[in-house]
Amino acid sequence: MKRTLIAAILVLAFSAGTFGQFDGLNGPIAKVEKWSYKTEDKSGNIVEVWNAHSVTMYDVNQNGIESIHYRETGTVDERYIRTFDGSGQLIQVEKYNCFGNLESKTLYQYEGNVQIKRGYNANGDLDSASDTELDAGGNWVRMTIYDVDSGAVSSVTENTYTSDGEPLSMKMYTDEGELPITLDTRYDVEGMDYISTSAIYLLGSVFMKTESGTRIIETDKHGNWTEQRSYEYKERFGKTEWFLINIYRREITYR
Secondary structure (H helix, E strand, C coil), X not given: CCHXXXXXXXXXXXXXXXXXXXXXXXXXXXXXXXXXXXXXXECCEEEEEEEEEEEEEECCCCCEEEXXXXXXXXXXXXXXXXXXXXXXXXXXXEEECCCCCEEEEEEEEEECCEEEEEEEECCCCEEEEEEEEECCCCCEEEEEEECCCCCCEEXXXXXXXXXXXXXXXXXXXXXXXCXXXXXXXXXXXXXXEEEEEEEEEECCEEEEEEEEXXXXXXXXXXXXXXXXXXXXXXXXXXXXXXXXXEEEEEEEEEC
C-alpha cells in the first residue's frame, strides 16, 4: 500500500467525527466564524484548549467565497479564495500561506454529474487528481483518486446517504480492490445527534476501530448550530464510556 494512501486512510479515520457534521447552513448567511477547542482533564476538571479558529465569508448566493484560518496568536495561517460559476458550481480554489503567497490552486470542471478536480502547486505542477460522481443533491457518491505520475487509479471511495441527504456510510478501496477503511453513521442514538464508527482493516481483518459521537448543544433561530460537542467512546480510568473530546462554537452573521 502506497505511503500516500496510508496517510489518506489515517486522515479519514481520525477525522471521522467531521463526517456529516451538520454544517449545512440556513438563512441569508454573510459570515461564519468558528472556534474549535480540545479538552483536557486537569485534576478532575475539563479544561478547554484552543485548537483552531476560522472565518468564512459568503456571497449573496450562499457560496463560501473566502476562508481564513488563524493561528492561536491571531495571525493568519492559511487563506482560501473560491470562485463559482453562474450556476453556483465551484470552479477554482486558491490557497495562500501565512505570507500571502499562492501555495496551490485547484481547478474544477464538470461533465454531467462528474466533478473533475485537478490540483497544482505554486510552480504549476500537477500534484493531485480526482473525479467525483455527484448525486442529484450535490453529494459525492463515488470519488476516484489518481496517481499524478502514472495516471493510474490509486483509490476509490464510495458514499451512501440517508433520504434526507445525511452521510450514512463510506468505503475506501485501494487500487488492488482491498477495503482498508469503512465509516458508518447512525443518527439520534445513545443521546447523540449522530455516532460515527470507523474501522481500519489489515489483511482483511479489523485492525483498529473507533467510535465518535456528536451532540448539538445550541442552535440559533434559523436552526443553525452555534455550539456542538464531539465525544469518543473509549476506556479510561477503568471504565468505557463517552468522553468529551472537542467543543466547536460558531458565530453566524446574517445579511
